[in-house]
Amino acid sequence: MNLVESIKMALKSIKSNKIRAILTMLGIIIGVASVITLVGVGQGSSQSVTDEIGSLGTNLITLSVNDTESVQLKDDHILEFQELNGISEVAPVVTGRINAKNQDNTAQVSITGTTPSYLTVRNLTLSQGRFITDMDDVLRQKVVVLGSTTSETLFPYENPVGRSVQIEGVSFQVVGVLDSVGTSLGTSGDNVMIAPLSTTQRITQSTAIGTVYFQAESEDYVNRAMFQVQGVLTTLFPNSSDYYSVSSQEDLMETMTSVSDTMTLMLGGIASISLLVGGIGIMNIMLVSVSERTKEIGIRKAIGANRKSILLQFLIEAVVLSTLGGFIGVVIGLGVSKLMEVFSSITISYSPFVALLAFLFSLLIGIVFGVFPANKASKLNPIQALRQE
Amino acid sequence: MGNSVIEINQMSKSYELGGETVKALQEVSLQINEGDFLSIIGPSGSGKSTFMNMIGCLDKPDSGEYLLDGKKVNNMKDHELAAIRNVKIGFIFQNFNLLNKLTALENVELPLVYRGLSAKERREKAINSLERVGLGERIHHMPTQLSGGQQQRVAIARALAGDPPVLLADEPTGALDSKTSKELLQMLKELNKRGQTIVIITHDLEVAKETNRIVRIHDGQLYENGGDWFEPSRIYQNGTQEYQEQ
Known part of the structure; x- marks a missing residue:
């Protein structure tokens, strides 16, 4: 059995239970969308800080005197x-x-x-x-x-x-x-x-x-x-170097970007947790699906499906759910960012890299959280599975 | 008599049930030849299901030898058994066991999908198989849109699709009314006349009587009176008793 065949089979099975599929995907959709939006906000603020500093001119050097008595x-x-x-x-x-x-x-x-x-x-x-x-x-x-x-x-x-x-x-x-x-x-x-x-x-x-x-x-x-x-x-002013400081815009920019990068990382981290929770949702529903479809698994095994085919079938189902969710999440994430940009003064930077990363992460989550239920399905004994009503 | 398709020598199988060891099969031997139309009859608890699982390569024996179509299968690994089931055995179940989310055609195609045939080849074979059981007009129906008899014919088409040397039917008429049962047995007879080896597992003597060879199973042992001769009275009583109990 080839991959195309398995994907078709997975899509068919997802289509037959649309509401459940959508609810399952929702976790991933929200996760991916929030990763994209929040990282966009973070990077946007980082960008605007950089722009602001840059607008003062990168040629600018500042001498600040801390102690005007000594200097x-x-x-x-x-x-x-x-x-x-x-x-x-x-x-x-x-x-x-x-x-x-x-x-x-x-x-x-x-x-x-x-x-x-x-x-x-x-x-x-x-x-x-x-x-x-x-x-x-x-x-x-x-x-x-x-x-x-x-x-x-x-x-x-x-x-x-x-x-x-x-x-x-x-x-x-x-x-x-x-x-x-x-x-x-x-x-x-x-x-x-x-x-x-x-x-x-x-x-x-x-x-x-x-x-x-x-x-x-x-x-x-x-x-x-x-x-x-x-x-x-x-x-x-010999021996007074503690009383003044000379800095360029670049120094300031570096400090500010490191601050907002930390913020971006934190926002992204929080959003990633929701993506993880979405993955657990997928695992949960896949386990339910496996026990619901025990009989089907038994029939498939009786007519010649081996462990690998069954494993692949359920794994692909999980991956299709998560990547479909991931894709919708990317679309919604970009849409929400755009809306936020239009309706508020927040600068949002779009990063195709982050969108791709969030999407790939959702794919990875599908695999990681799909393996366990799929493995469970593939290990079912065909005789006992057939007996199940 | 042709070549032997199934050769079972000294096969034993026991399993644990509630702490007790049940000897489901005790050193049974059986030879089934190409073109045989054979029934294995016995009441529940006789080891009938265990024996069917053995013949159908769904389970492995504890000891003994099993040659299916010339291949020794008793030592095979799970994935090898899956491949054997796919190619050598056509299953027909009591409850049809069709996948309700797939159309008749897709159900029949399923074993061919696992065999790795191309979509075109699968379709051809599946349609051909459905035509053989007289369902050429209903290939796109869902199982729920078909009557019991039609569903069982789809199941037969699925079993036949891959041209297996053995058709293994587990109580094929169990879920059908008497008229449909007769039609179905007639169909199996026709298939047998064209050379298909068929093994029916049943508790119903009426069904068994339609076959050319009857093997009785009782307490994990096989009894066969050979040829067409059979001692009907005892079995018949067992059969009806059980029928009434149900």
């Missing part, structure tokens, strides 16, 4: 960085939280004091007006660029450019508004305000530069540039 960066230090090879832009940043007010509208926002380079280094774009200039910085102009959320809060009904806002009681002129950058890694990039470095240092009464952003000339220079930055820092 006091000054303007001339910044100039030193600017002279380094392979670095195109340097943007020192002073941050603080301030209260901004426009008539009755108030907002507590973070203010970023920086130089014009910031715009390029952070890949920002303006929706209207202009960004701060070198002259603003030198002349300590009281000008400010608003993030899109800040702009909406303070100027809900009017164009903010050219108007003034009160920051800690001082009047600033709004010169521009940034495009929305969305929420990145849990913090809104739009609830901000950008002012010249010198002005900000005065308003926040802090001269400490906490962060410096560098842009490497190209991706290939990132590591070399990092090395140089570290070199300069070691010369400027």
Whole structure:
């Protein structure tokens, strides 16, 4: 008896008991569908994190100072960085939280004091007006660029450019508004305000530069540039390497992807358990089927079916059930992912590899959980089996 | 008399039943020739079923020798026995034992499927076999759409499909009314006339009387009075008694 014959036989037997077959397959269907959807969600979030970080530019190098007392960066230090090879832009940043007010509208926002380079280094774009200039910085102009959320809060009904806002009681002129950058890694990039470095240092009464952003000339220079930055820092602040850290976007990306990969693995693992439960369901129903069809097995054996034929028949039945379930599960899984993508803001990444893997896993489950009942059927004594009613 | 199809020498079989050893067959010997139309008659508990299982290669004897169509089968392994059953024996059961989910044609094809024939060849042989039992018009009917007599004819067609040297019928009329029984026995007779070796296992003397050779089985031993001569009275009584008991 060949395989095609056995598969036909299995399909026939499944067709004769449709509801049972569907209920049995349901376990596998749900299992496969949830593996695909959940892994899709996991990979999607991993993807969106990577994209977000990537959107900041892979050439970005960040110097974070943890202890601004020990490592006091000054303007001339910044100039030193600017002279380094392979670095195109340097943007020192002073941050603080301030209260901004426009008539009755108030907002507590973070203010970023920086130089014009910031715009390029952070890949920002303006929706209207202009960004701060070198002259603003030198002349300590009281000008400010608003993030899109800040702009909406303070100027809900009017164009903010050219108007003034009160920051800690001082009047600033709004010169521009940034495009929305969305929420990145849990913090809104739009609830901000950008002012010249010198002005900000005065308003926040802090001269400490906490962060410096560098842009490497190209991706290939990132590591070399990092090395140089570290070199300069070691010369400027010997024995203080614990107080600052230099990292590239790549480092950050690696950390974030490893986090979301773990999440993906966990989601996939949970879904796989349901697939396993589905497999047990198949085994259960196959055992019932074997005992129901004892007589049939007896007849088949009497007319010449050997153990292998009977084993194959029941095994194929289990495998057909599980792979059919697996196939339906793949279709439903992809469908649900698509729906989730349309109706919610979650990014879902489709992976044909995961779909294939889930499908093959369902096939494997059919074999593993089909062997036991099939073996039981094949071992039945034909005389006793024939006696069964 | 032709060549022997079945040759059984000193065959014994016993089994455990409720802690007791039942000697179902005690060194029985029997020779069945090609073209024989033979019945094995005995009441229940006589070892009749055990003997049928032996002839049908469904079970292995404890001792003794069994040659089926020239092949020694008493030492064969399970899968070899399955192949022997497939090729050498055509089973006809009391309750027809058709698979209800398959059509008449598919039922008849089944032994040929296990023999590994191609779909075309199977179909040809199965249709041919169904035509021989007069069911050429009903090949696509399900067993439940057929009468008892028709179902038993499908079973005969299934048994004949693979051209086995021996047709082994276990109470073939047991589930049929008397008129259908007669028709069925007539059909078996016709088959025998064309050279088919047939062995019927029965407890019914009326059935046995239709055959050319009667072997009585009692307490695990065979008795044969040879040729056409037979001592009917004793068996007849046993037969009717049992019939009434049922």
